[in-house]
Amino acid sequence: MHDNYQIDINHDVSSLDFGSVRDNIQGLEEVLNEFPQARGLLGDNFSIGVEKGGAAYACAAYWGDKLRFYSGMFKKAEKLNTSYNQDVASGWSPGGTTAADILRHEMGHLLARAISVKVAQGIQDRQKRLFAMSDDWEHNTQESRILTKAINNMSDRAGKVLNYLQEVQRVSRYAAKNRGEAFAECICDYSKNGENAQELSKEVWKLVKKELG
Ligand SMILES: [Zn+2]
Numbered sequence: 412m413h414d415n416y417q418i419d420i421n422h423d424v425s426s427l428d429f430g431s432v433r434d435n436i437q438g439l440e441e442v443l444n445e446f447p448q449a450r451g452l453l454g455d456n457f458s459i460g461v462e463k464g465g466a467a468y469a470c471a472a473y474w475g476d477k478l479r480f481y482s483g484m485f486k487k488a489e490k491l492n493t494s495y496n497q498d499v500a501s502g503w504s505p506g507g508t509t510a511a512d513i514l515r516h517e518m519g520h521l522l523a524r525a526i527s528v529k530v531a532q533g534i535q536d537r538q539k540r541l542f543a544m545s546d547d548w549e550h551n552t553q554e555s556r557i558l559t560k561a562i563n564n565m566s567d568r569a570g571k572v573l574n575y576l577q578e579v580q581r582v583s584r585y586a587a588k589n590r591g592e593a594f595a596e597c598i599c600d601y602s603k604n605g606e607n608a609q610e611l612s613k614e615v616w617k618l619v620k621k622e623l624g
Pocket of ligand 1: 595
């Protein structure tokens with residue numbers, strides 16, 4: 412099975428709730444539509460599959476070309492929706508999002524990956540290039556750079572220095588975990604909520620558009 416972006420959708424997703432998987436892939440495609448460059452920068456082996464367990468909803472793998480749904484969460488729509496809606500109600504996940512938007516967050520990680528690939532293209536030596544990309548992934552380097560720029564732009568507009576943590580927590584409590592998650596939550600927030608998204612999400616989106624749009 413393939414979608415419009417030549418993403419391999421592994422057969423094992425057929426063991427999951429069909430509607431939840433379909434809605435999430437639609438959300439993913441909406442993000443890809445906005446960032447045509449990103450698809451080209453990610454690998455040819457882009458695939459969506461299943462990971463056993465249920466500690467989280469989904470994940471993006473290290474090399475950035477694999478997205479996985481957790482089977483413990485995605486087998487039953489009711490359980491998934493109840494759990495996710497509780498996360499939104501408690502401020503853990505961005506307001507206005509639903510369980511259909513989980514891959515929008517994961518796509519946030521892949522957009523950071525695509526930026527990292529683009530930046531690393533300037534490095535001639537293959538070994539050094541690969542190291543730079545894995546170092547970015549490990550330390551959320553590109554996400555940090557963009558978030559810092561976003562906060563600076565917002566501070567300039569406000570005429571005062573804004574507090575990073577305060578702005579991040581408006582997006583979600585999970586966003587406060589680290590810069591990688593903050594970036595992914597901003598992408599999820601804006602791609603779902605548009606102009607109703609938090610200020611930080613709008614600013615991050617605008618900066619990513621400049622780099623990958
Ligand atoms: Zn994440």
